[in-house]
Amino acid sequence: xxxxxxxxxxxxxxxxxxxxxxxxxxxxxxxxxxxxxxxxxxxxxxxxxxxxxxxxxxxxxxxxxxxxxxxxxxxxxxxxxxxxxxxxxxxxxxxxxxxxxxxxxxxxxxxxxxxxxxxxxxxxxxxxxxxxxxxxxxxxxxxxxxxxxxxxxxxxxxxxxxxxxxxxxxxxxxxxxxxxxxxxxxxxxxxxxxxxxxxxxxxxxxxxxxxxxxxxxxxxxxxxxxxxxxxxxxxxxxxxxxxxxxxxxxxxxxxxxxxxxxxxxxxxxxxxxxxxxxxxxxxxxxxxxxxxxxxxxxx
Amino acid sequence: xxxxxxxxxxxxxxxxxxxxxxxxxxxxxxxxxxxxxxxxxxxxxxxxxxxxxxxxxxxxxxxxxxxxxxxxxxxxxxxxxxxxxxxxxxxxxxxxxxxxxxxxxxxxxxxxxxxxxxxxxxxxxxxxxxxxxxxxxxxxxxxxxxxxxxxxxxxxxxxxxxxxxxxxxxxxxxxxxxxxxxxxxxxxxxxxxxxxxxxxxxxxxxxxxxxxxxxxxxxxxxxxxxxxxxxxxxxxxxxxxxxxxxxxxxxxxxxxxxxxxxxxxxxxxxxxxxxxxxxxxxxxxxxxxxxxxxxxxxxxxxxxxxxxxxxxxxxxxxx
Numbered sequence: 001x002x003x004x005x006x007x008x009x010x011x012x013x014x015x016x017x018x019x020x021x022x023x024x025x026x027x028x029x030x031x032x033x034x035x036x037x038x039x040x041x042x043x044x045x046x047x048x049x050x051x052x053x054x055x056x057x058x059x060x061x062x063x064x065x066x067x068x069x070x071x072x073x074x075x076x077x078x079x080x081x082x083x084x085x086x087x088x089x090x091x092x093x094x095x096x097x098x099x100x101x102x103x104x105x106x107x108x109x110x111x112x113x114x115x116x117x118x119x120x121x122x123x124x125x126x127x128x129x130x131x132x133x134x135x136x137x138x139x140x141x142x143x144x145x146x147x148x149x150x151x152x153x154x155x156x157x158x159x160x161x162x163x164x165x166x167x168x169x170x171x172x173x174x175x176x177x178x179x180x181x182x183x184x185x186x187x188x189x190x191x192x193x194x195x196x197x198x199x200x201x202x203x204x205x206x207x208x209x210x211x212x213x214x215x216x217x218x219x220x221x222x223x224x225x226x227x228x229x230x231x232x233x234x235x236x237x238x239x240x241x242x243x244x245x246x247x248x249x250x251x252x253x254x255x256x257x258x259x260x261x262x263x264x265x266x267x268x269x270x271x272x273x274x275x276x277x278x279x280x281x282x283x284x285x286x287x288x289x290x291x292x293x294x295x296x297x298x299x
Numbered sequence: 300x301x302x303x304x305x306x307x308x309x310x311x312x313x314x315x316x317x318x319x320x321x322x323x324x325x326x327x328x329x330x331x332x333x334x335x336x337x338x339x340x341x342x343x344x345x346x347x348x349x350x351x352x353x354x355x356x357x358x359x360x361x362x363x364x365x366x367x368x369x370x371x372x373x374x375x376x377x378x379x380x381x382x383x384x385x386x387x388x389x390x391x392x393x394x395x396x397x398x399x400x401x402x403x404x405x406x407x408x409x410x411x412x413x414x415x416x417x418x419x420x421x422x423x424x425x426x427x428x429x430x431x432x433x434x435x436x437x438x439x440x441x442x443x444x445x446x447x448x449x450x451x452x453x454x455x456x457x458x459x460x461x462x463x464x465x466x467x468x469x470x471x472x473x474x475x476x477x478x479x480x481x482x483x484x485x486x487x488x489x490x491x492x493x494x495x496x497x498x499x500x501x502x503x504x505x506x507x508x509x510x511x512x513x514x515x516x517x518x519x520x521x522x523x524x525x526x527x528x529x530x531x532x533x534x535x536x537x538x539x540x541x542x543x544x545x546x547x548x549x550x551x552x553x554x555x556x557x558x559x560x561x562x563x564x565x566x567x568x569x570x571x572x573x574x575x576x577x578x579x580x581x582x583x584x585x586x587x588x589x590x591x592x593x594x595x596x597x598x599x600x601x602x603x604x605x606x607x608x609x610x611x612x613x614x615x616x617x618x
Binding site: 025028029032035036038039040042043044046047049053054057098099100102103105106107109115122124126127128131132134136137139140141161164165168193218222223224225228229254258277285292 | 307317323324479512533535536594604
């Protein structure tokens, strides 16, 4: 009935089948979106659950003594651990920043050299090396072979190796956003590589580099496995010694004290978990907000 | 020395430290490598030998009588927990990425994405704490029996359920730890897909979900594969959370999905104290061999993931 002059014939429309197909596709789309929402919802629930647990149990365990006293057996406070966490974090940043920023500067500035490619690739691989492997490396080399015993130096060097790739990659990213024209202008005015790096590239990329360092600092606060066999554990305040003297830290308190059969010890574990989690989240949120603001809130 | 040379010297510390880690672990564990041979990865025996016996020297290696080391149970535990984590995390991550990139308007997307990145920042030991204090009682007492009743006809889901510590619990906690990486990377990749492919699909009459599922997602296939391998590497080496929820099985191959297990990374932490009881040092060196095997595996996995991601054009700094 629908013969045309164009020389071909359209098959008669099968209206019910077309409707059914359309309904099926629509149902598939709705199912798909719902499943995606559920997937995201699962993430949100897990996140909320973890944070709420840490918040509720942590806050109820926070007493003034947590901040004023050192650990005694499985009770007392966490002053030694808080101090140790900060000292290890700052110490490892002091070690990691010069080398990490240098690696980032090299990969950004001499981007196409073979060495830059090697550094970039190995930095990406080093990120994936399990932290316990770095910890055991620190144990057999520094604690055992060099005879430093459990010590601040061994802990800081181990954590510094862990943080190097993060600092390197964020530095490279920050330097990549410095307009090439600025550097070219400096070169054209006769500045050497060192002057361009110190006076142009690094200052202009400084906020991004600092963000990366802050994120690395947050990582160093949250790490446990590499510290167990390098820093050891100490119930006393840091003695000021770099070697031969173990250091306490918050993440150890979480792991060790939750397994104790005493309520006081468990409370300390939750207090430590609260301090670690919210310190880490505060730093990462702050750093990321700064980064977002600088990128103009894009994405 | 020129600036470039000096900079290269400082920058070289990063690659040098990776080489040093593997080199020193290899040197330190060499006597154990010789003693254990290839059977190290094929045996399910971690036995220090008679710690009260006199050390003997055989083939130039001091050892306790009866010492034998094999880590097959650790390799199995590591691979199975990683497999479960990936089976749970990849669909969830893909779904969450699609939701974030395609279903949520710009401003809200920023905040919800933020939530995912926060989950990635939660320290490993806190995941372990949550698993220990919340998940294990819940799973062991309520979820596993139900799961067994529903899926008990599949042998691996059949009882005994155990106490909640074990393979499935470890897999669930691991999946939560790797899902943010998958979701965030894939979200960025989906957002970076060009608009024209969506417009073309829409012009052909595809629904929005069909556009995402059949056009956009295949476009980011390589990135999905790369980030899955990356997440696998992360799960293989995860230590503290697994240590706190896996049950730390010794010399035991899992019988079902609820069985206690241990992984290579967790085992290094849980066994060093007892390894130090071996006066010959062979146990500590064998533990170093575990670390060496783990680092070689993770370097291989990560190198592969990065090569896939580089080839997909992703050189981002998301680490």
